[in-house]
Amino acid sequence: MLFQFRLEGSAEIAKSGMTRSVQPLAKLITGIEGFDQLSHGGLPRNRTTLLFGGPGAGKTVFAMNCLVNAVRVHRAPGIFVAFEETPSQIIANSAGFDWRLESISDKQIYYLDARLSREVVKAGDFDLAGMLAMLAAKQAEIGAQWIVFDGIDVLLTQLRNPAAEVDEIYRIRDWLDDSGLTAIVTAKSEDRPHEPVQYGFMQFMADCVVQLGRRQENRVASQFLQMMKYRGSGFSAAEFPVTFGPSGIEVIVVDSTAASDRAPTQRISLGFEGLDALLGGGVYCGSSTLISGLPGTAKTTLAGKFVDTACARGERALYVSYDEGVAQIVRNLGSVGIALKKHVASGLLQMFSARTETTSPEELFSKLKSLIGEHRPSCVVIDPLSAIARSGSSFSARSVASRFVHMVKDSGISLLVTALSEADDPVAESTTLQISTIADTWIHLSYLVSSGERNRALTIVKSRGTAHSNQVRELILSKSGLSLADVYAAGGEVLMGTRRWEKEADAIDSRSRQLVESEAKRRELNHAMARTEAEIKVLQLDLERQRADLKVSSTEALSRDASSQSREAGLRTKRESPTGNSSRKPRSKRPR
Amino acid sequence: MSARRRRSEAKGDGSGNVAVLRLYVAGDAPNSTQAIVNLEAICREHLTDAYDLEIIDVLEHPQRAMAAGIVVTPTLTKAYPLPTAQIVGNLSDKRRVLLAIGARSQEP
Structure with missing residues (x-):
């Protein structure tokens, strides 16, 4: 069986030796997050x-991680030649990773303890020919x-002879x-x-050179990785922050090309109607939303309202x-009617708090990542993200922050x-992490001070893909929760708080006055x-009476006319004939 | 190159008080060749008591070298008498070799 192995092994060597001449740049994926990206596919195969x-820059972890x-x-399978630490030390040091x-058996990873113990007596020059044969x-x-x-340098320096080292x-x-x-x-x-001359020489002999560094900034050590050289391959030459997560070393690379293709059109509520309405129905x-x-x-x-609403929808x-x-936080949010306790109890909501002053951004990042991996939330709140800037260098904080936003977005999680x-100016601020450029929605909260009051104002600075109001609103906190009030823009000035209240009261007054007035008018008109x-x-x-009068007077006129005629006729008959019976009728009709 | 294996049994008094020396070399690498020459001279000139010397070519017997915890070549080990010792290098520093293997120098 052993013999079989040997044959396979040597056949492999011969084969790979041949492939190398034909295909000069095969790469092996290292599986180290970020590194395969920046090296465009991993380490050079057979090189x-x-x-x-x-x-402490993470050289051993990197190498071990690859294996x-x-x-x-x-x-x-691989071989690990340890010049610096004992194999058992290396295994113990890796206990923090999964x-x-x-x-792993020694048929998969074989450790060779290649330390020259201090008890070893040096009596003349030596070389590595025997070790390489083994x-x-x-x-x-x-x-x-x-x-x-x-840690090959440990052994090389024991040669005590630069020429021998080069050899x-x-x-x-x-x-x-x-x-x-x-x-x-x-x-x-x-x-x-x-730098000792042989390192330059070693760089020359290697096909790929990677530098790992560690620097102290603001009393927090941060780590970085930089690719110095890669024969026959392109690579990202920038310095990338490095972090150590559960699966080993991680290089924090913001991938510019792998922006997520997904663009969901579904909106989710930020927690209260007023704000959702301003954003055209939520985010x-x-x-990602920046406040x-x-x-x-x-x-x-x-932020609390956001997770409260998410949990109420049954999301994690x-x-x-x-x-x-x-x-x-739970207590404070409870005072404005946001009860998070029940969501924590139901397991939907996970809350985590940490101090940032003494932790490097890379560590924070890897902690966040593992939290997300464990809890699998659909909504995440970081309050405040700017705290990351407090730890370590602003460079790594920035890249960690943007890396984080991208990581969350790529996994389809709604982030707030x-x-x-x-400063109070929304444009001047938020530049510390430059997060405002990658956030989709940016809500800025500020104070407006006037008439001895400090009132909260809410502005939507930007909201990608959404028609949003450009107006400043007043944010009101009360026991029952949050609400947004339309503000009065009067005479080029925004009115809030008491002045808004006064204005509102004024409006009510004048309205009721108007009401009374119109009522009076109505009554008056009635x-x-x-x-x-x-x-x-x-x-x-009057008209009727006059009509009646008219009738009466015309009848009288008629009768008068008739009587005068009859009288005339009577007279005439009297004059003509003294009998004249026919003339009695008109005489009887005489009213007077 | 074939494995060199020499056994030099000289002036043994049969008491078992025999120094056990193993020299691990890498073929005919210059340092290894030098070490063999130097060690033979040391044994000839300075080892009065009995000794058991074996020269092992790591290129031929890598497993043995690994088992013995050899890192570099040439390496000379003394397994007996205690304490054990490991001497690396081409053994050009005779004084240190003698000191390490606990042999008395014959020369005054």
């Missing part, structure tokens, strides 16, 4: 990568594809070339101006606070972050109308 950096991923993912090194035997035995020389570097390089192994060589470099699902503002402008309240939410403790602003109607009635009566 040597030099990893150098100061103590573990190779074994776990690709079932590719690698479970103890479960490694070749081991490679054939387990079919190794990877090899790590960890041994050559020897290693030749051996690696022949072996067809994908190799990682790590070496310490101090930040000394006079887009999976978008900026001075201290005490109710940023936390808005994560609330991360860098300012206050969890208990404090708050940012403390130093009266007038009634009067007119009465007058009309009187006139009509």
